Amino acid sequence: MDLNGDGKIDLQDSLLGIRMVNDTSSMSVDEKHKLERALKLHFIVFMNRAIVITWPMFCLYLITQPWMANWTNNAWHAFSSTYDVYADNGSLEGSYIRKRGMCSVPASEIHCSDGQNFTELAIAARGTPIGCGCGEGVYGEGLCPMTFYGYTLSDFVSTAPALGAMLGLGFFPLLGTWQCTMAINKHCKPRPLWEKLHFFSMMFFQISYILWGVASDCIFPTSHAVLTVAFLGGFLAHWIVSVYLCIAALGVKVLEADIVLWVASSAISVITLGAIPRIRGSRSCIQIMGRRFAPIS
DSSP states (O other): EEEEESSOHHHHHHHHHOOOOSSSOOOSSHHHHHHHHHHHHHHHHHHHHHHHHHHHHHHHHTTTHHHHHHHHHHHHTTOOOEEEEEEESSOEEEEESSSSSSEEGGGGGGOOSSSSSSHHHHHHHSSSSSOTTTTTTTSSSSOOSSSTOOOOOHTTTTTTHHHHHHHHHHHHHHHHHHHHHHHHHHHHHOOOOHHHHHHHHHHHHHHHHHHHHHHOOTTTTHHHHHHHHHHHHHHHHHHHHHHHHHHHHEEESSSSHHHHHHHHHHOOOOOHHHHHHHHHHHHHHHHHHHHHOOOOO
């Protein structure tokens, strides 16, 4: 459809594969409804394809982080872009690079939580005693664990490129979860209390997830640990409510309810197992903060 009257197919129509319609004023009501349904159907198909394509990419990205962190940081720890500096008159004053590259922390300042010697690891892997500090590198430092409960996703996504890739690849899967939430509320028709609980549990997850990305693991470790438990708990509660609504409305013999049941069961299991280290970490952080700010008797 030519929405702006320029005689060309608009971007959305091009992406969705919709042919140009020069004039809709001469269409009957039924023809307009058919066109609207066609546009809606193509949009739904596009969204479903985007979700199906990005889900495995998102999973592959998360699974390969331990290997990719070491490979990228070991290969490019000394890389630096060239920065042009201009004088007041607009002429090029000079071009500069970082002397130490993208990773600049001396290895002696980084300590492995499992007792390994980081200096020895850095020299063996990079040929120089340099580590990737907070926010440095392509991924977060992965030569050894930095937290007492081992390697975590939070460590690896503590850099802008890694976090950006995670949030970008997770966009369509999360959008699909929102669509699923709306669809369940529409078809199951729960009572207002359960409908709000279903919606706001997802909203709680989304807000906690955003704050989790803002509060980086190495900049705000306590807040990050608490927010990890919060967004995992919110997502866990959301899927429990989803299963309850589907079974209560459709029973256990309907295909759609079975699919939601299996997906929710898998999500609940994975979230519970993945949250165990962070629950321990959050408790430790809270205990440490409590002792730090406890009144002196």
